[in-house]
Amino acid sequence: MRKVIHSFKVGIALVLVSLLYLLDPLFSQVGENAMWAIMTVVVIFEFFAGATLSKGLNRGLGTILGGGLGCLAAALAQKAGGIGSTIIVGTSVFIFAAAATYTRMVPKIKKRHDYGAMIFILTFNLVVVSGIRAEKVMKLARERLSTIGMGFVICIFISLLIFPIWASDELHDSIASKFEDLARSIEAICLEEYGGSNGEKENQPAVANLSSCKSVLNSRSKDESLANFAWWEPWHGKFGLNYPWGKYLHIGEHLREVAATILSLKGLSARHEPPTTLRQTITEPCEAVGSLLARSLRELGESILKMRRCHPGASIVPELKSMRLELSLFMSSSNLQPIENGDGLAMATFLLLLMDIMEKVEKLAKEVEELGELASFRTQALICPSSL
Known part of the structure; x- marks a missing residue:
């Protein structure tokens, strides 16, 4: 019965985030970034409420840190321009990716924050590399973060308040x-x-x-x-x-x-x-x-x-x-x-x-x-x- 309940809860969550695409007023606000909300639900919704909280909070923390630092590095690269832009991007990617990968091997961090560290590496690299070509990297990052937040809120609400499985x-x-x-x-x-x-x-x-x-x-x-x-x-x-x-x-x-x-x-x-x-x-x-x-x-x-x-x-x-x-x-x-x-x-x-x-x-x-x-x-x- 718990498996049936969990299946229904995942279905409800996906229907709710799909409304960002299906309803014109919502789609006009988020646009194609609504896909990130759907991806968030699919990725973080787990059988146990604690597992959903763990993945959700780790994903949020990794996205915020990775996106923030990625935007900062991308902005510095854009100001430097030319060969300096390439040097800044390459150096920042190497330093942060190597540091985050090392922290994933620390037992205490690996036990509870391994997923967050992985999301940090992914988000930082996507933002800093795409920021060189994108003109409005800050706006893009903000919109994607907001849709990820929507998916996270929906998952937590359904997981904790509707027949929670602890x-x-x-x-x-x-x-x-x-x-x-x-x-x-x-x-x-x-x-x-x-x-x-x-x-x-x-x-x-x-x-x-x-x-x-x-x-x-x-x-x-x-x-x-x-x-x-x-x-x-x-x-x-x-x-x-x-x-x-x-x-x-x-x-x-x-x-x-x-x-x-x-x-x-x-x-x-x-x-x-x-x-x-x-x-x-x-x-x-x-x-x-x-x-x-x-x-x-x-x-x-x-x-x-x-x-x-x-x-x-x-x-x-x-x-x-x-x-x-x-x-x-x-x-x-x-x-x-x-x-x-x-x-x-x-x-x-x-x-x-x-x-x-x-x-x-x-x-x-x-x-x-x-x-x-x-x-x-x-x-x-x-x-x-x-x-x-």
């Missing part, structure tokens, strides 16, 4: 849903493969749930794009100004670390199929660890989704530390010692990976708690379901 909502819900995906993956391995529910379909749920685990692992570029678009968006709904979107990216990195370890866990279990006796030996600790990890991940995801502080330090973290200690004591006992060949070593590695996941979830819980403080999540009446 990148911030998408990022918030996406990060929260990743916790559920990882919880299901943990359950698929610990409870279904190594727990007491072994059967003919033991591998089918694991394969299905691990596909979502792989999507979490490959979500970095999407998260970074959404966070960048969300940074441009104004205050709306439950997200205020200066909202800590960077913390969402940190949480996403921790989630990908957990996902990578889960996939390593699955790979180990696929390569080394333990005998039934050994599987029964680790069934109880696997079920306990799997249940705790799944519950903890769901609580953290719910904390983000509902924007309420769960105080992980008061419940989740102590439970995970206690379970890690129990698992360490289990491994140090003689449970795995009688097993010869590689099966015992493989199971010990399996349990070590489980301990590593618990440690990563502890760090994840602290990150969620910090997000709650920075974003001013509301405090629950109860500390957390797991403490009851």
Whole structure:
């Protein structure tokens, strides 16, 4: 439905800017420069409101700076005349194009203003070069800038006020849903493969749930794009100004670390199929660890989704530390010692990976708690379901 809404919004925007051509009173004011308004709508209207704002503001800033400096350089070239005109144009093009291209490679500028720098280079070169042949370069630049502004205003108005699609909502819900995906993956391995529910379909749920685990692992570029678009968006709904979107990216990195370890866990279990006796030996600790990890991940995801502080330090973290200690004591006992060949070593590695996941979830819980403080999540009446 959101795709249909976006398609209708783009169609409406193009109809409105086309009126500059279709209506004689408007066409008499802007003339052929109306084409720049249509080009602006096609170029900057994006799916998310933040992406439209980002491209629109970058395009406007790049056009104003490039056009202004281009007009200044063109005016100086016209006054110089002759060979001096050629020298001024060539020198100015080289200096500004090289400087703008270098700034595009600076990480912070490339992240948020790469499009603006590109538009600056394009506009500056078009204006300064055409200014040598054009007699009324200032008038031409002003008319084109005004039509670009019309297209920008129409895009922003429709994108922000008519069924807006916010990148911030998408990022918030996406990060929260990743916790559920990882919880299901943990359950698929610990409870279904190594727990007491072994059967003919033991591998089918694991394969299905691990596909979502792989999507979490490959979500970095999407998260970074959404966070960048969300940074441009104004205050709306439950997200205020200066909202800590960077913390969402940190949480996403921790989630990908957990996902990578889960996939390593699955790979180990696929390569080394333990005998039934050994599987029964680790069934109880696997079920306990799997249940705790799944519950903890769901609580953290719910904390983000509902924007309420769960105080992980008061419940989740102590439970995970206690379970890690129990698992360490289990491994140090003689449970795995009688097993010869590689099966015992493989199971010990399996349990070590489980301990590593618990440690990563502890760090994840602290990150969620910090997000709650920075974003001013509301405090629950109860500390957390797991403490009851």
